[in-house]
Amino acid sequence: MVTVGEGLDKAVQAAFTRPVPKSAGARMRYLVRQLKGTRQVAQLLRVSQRTVERYVKDQIRKPRRDLAERLEREVHKRWQPQIRAQAKQTAATTGGIVIDTRARFGYTAAPGTTDDPRLRHLTVALPPQHAARLFEAQESGVGEQELRDIAAEALGEVYFRDSGRRAHGLEVEFSDLEHVEFEL
Incomplete structure (x- = not known):
């Protein structure tokens, strides 16, 4: 299932200036530094504190699939917060954002017009x-x-109503989302 939230996150991650840690040990050490302790990381990832310590010391190198997904998600969520904030600020003030989507669009418009999705x-x-x-x-x-x-x-505002120049009163319905990507 494609989500708009994930698309926005990926667009912001494209602005990162350094690569995200790849190994489980490096990711775990990063989270321990960010959360200031192994206990907090263990609670976040729903594993034991001893398991976190083993990853930090590279005694365990290959996590289970579900733990690997949680670890990757949490590291990506916290990686380069200043770069992330700066990219969002630029998009929200000067740059805007490009949306590339494939979805079903329906309309609520004046009688006599086609509103089939x-x-x-x-x-x-x-x-x-x-x-x-x-x-x-x-x-x-x-x-x-x-x-x-x-x-x-x-x-609806930018594409269908052309910033108020046409199709006044047209309401756009966005459904059956197949693909969505954003670019800053």
Whole structure:
């Protein structure tokens, strides 16, 4: 399942200036430094404190699949927070964001117009105010459906209504999301 939240995270990760640690030991040491202790890392990853200590000392090198996924997710979430914040700030103030999506778009429009949903592939540059709304909503912890609604509203404004120059009153519905990518 493709999500808007994951797409936004990947776009921000493209701004990283250094590679994320690759080995389990390096990732575990990074988390121990960030969270200031093995106990906190153990609670975060739902493993024992002794297991964390073994990874830190490279006594264990290959984690189980579920632990490897949690470890990767937590490291990516915390990696280069200043670079991440700077990239979001740039997109929200000057740069905007590009959305590339393949989804079904339906419309609520005036009588006599076609409002049948159609599968479309769109690549649209969204202005900074839309990028700011997406990032603010993501940081406030809203659900995936609300992020999709914000993206649909932004696509409706920029692509379908052409920033208010046509199709006044057209409401865009964004469903059956097959693909979504963002680029800063």
